[in-house]
Amino acid sequence: EVQLVESGGDLVKPGGSLRLSCAASGFIFSNAWMTWVRQAPGKGLEWVGRVKSKDDGGTTDYAAPVKGRFSISRHDSKKILYLQMNSLKTEDTAVYYCATVRYQLLSRYFDLWGRGTLVTVSS
Amino acid sequence: DIQMTQSPSSLSAFVGDRVTITCRASQSTSRSLNWYQHKPGTAPKLLIYGVSSLQSGVPSRFSGSGSGTDFTLTISSLQPEDFATYYCQQSYTIPWTFGQGTKVEIK
Numbered sequence: 001e002v003q004l005v006e007s008g009g010d011l012v013k014p015g016g017s018l019r020l021s022c023a024a025s026g027f028i029f030s031n032a033w034m035t036w037v038r039q040a041p042g043k044g045l046e047w048v049g050r051v052k053s054k055d056d057g058g059t060t061d062y063a064a065p066v067k068g069r070f071s072i073s074r075h076d077s078k079k080i081l082y083l084q085m086n087s088l089k090t091e092d093t094a095v096y097y098c099a100t101v102r103y104q105l106l107s108r109y110f111d112l113w114g115r116g117t118l119v120t121v122s123s
Numbered sequence: 124d125i126q127m128t129q130s131p132s133s134l135s136a137f138v139g140d141r142v143t144i145t146c147r148a149s150q151s152t153s154r155s156l157n158w159y160q161h162k163p164g165t166a167p168k169l170l171i172y173g174v175s176s177l178q179s180g181v182p183s184r185f186s187g188s189g190s191g192t193d194f195t196l197t198i199s200s201l202q203p204e205d206f207a208t209y210y211c212q213q214s215y216t217i218p219w220t221f222g223q224g225t226k227v228e229i230k
Contacts, residue, residue: 105173106154108214113166
């Protein structure tokens with residue numbers, strides 16, 4: 001079955017760290033660009049960051065609110081995407097989704113999504 | 124950064140109504156404009172990519188149009204399962220950005 005399953009969400013104190021995982025199955029993970037998107041309580045979707053496939057350089061980019069604190073990595077042989085979150089703030093409280101990034105017709109889009117994992121940052 | 128502004132922020136409609144949601148970008152996004160549907164507690168779902176291409180498996184009552192900075196998502200005949208929040212998203216430049224969402228509710 002083609003799917004993404006996130007895990008690792010938890011309650012963490014401000015200033016703490018957490019690592020989220022996204023397990024992929026049913027497609028060639030190593031070829032895929034991957035992304036993280038979050039949704040804070042009562043808010044809309046917010047792009048967090050993206051990692052390219054290793055064939056395309058494996059580089060990462062991040063949204064300004066998380067740059068320097070969050071890091072995306074991938075383990076292609078295990079088919080797992082990671083989001084390392086450091087120096088967490090209360091405003092990082094959200095459901096975090098991973099998704100695949102595809103490219104067609106001059107557009108990159110997120111076509112396969114996981115169901116998300118909840119991160120709560122609170123003292 | 125490219126700012127995406129949707130209107131309206133919410134709307135109420137009857138089953139069978141034609142619904143139009145607009146999305147305006149602060150600068151041109153070329154063809155890099157996508158639409159998603161999101162229901163609480165579920166994974167977001169891709170509806171439209173590249174302005175007007177229907178994702179496989181998405182009903183044909185959904186359509187997208189537009190160019191440059193102004194884009195539209197249309198639902199030709201609203202169905203009960205369409206009540207959700209809809210987001211536009213640009214992937215023309217990093218940081219990729221979403222609109223604030225349009226919540227479609229039952230009238």
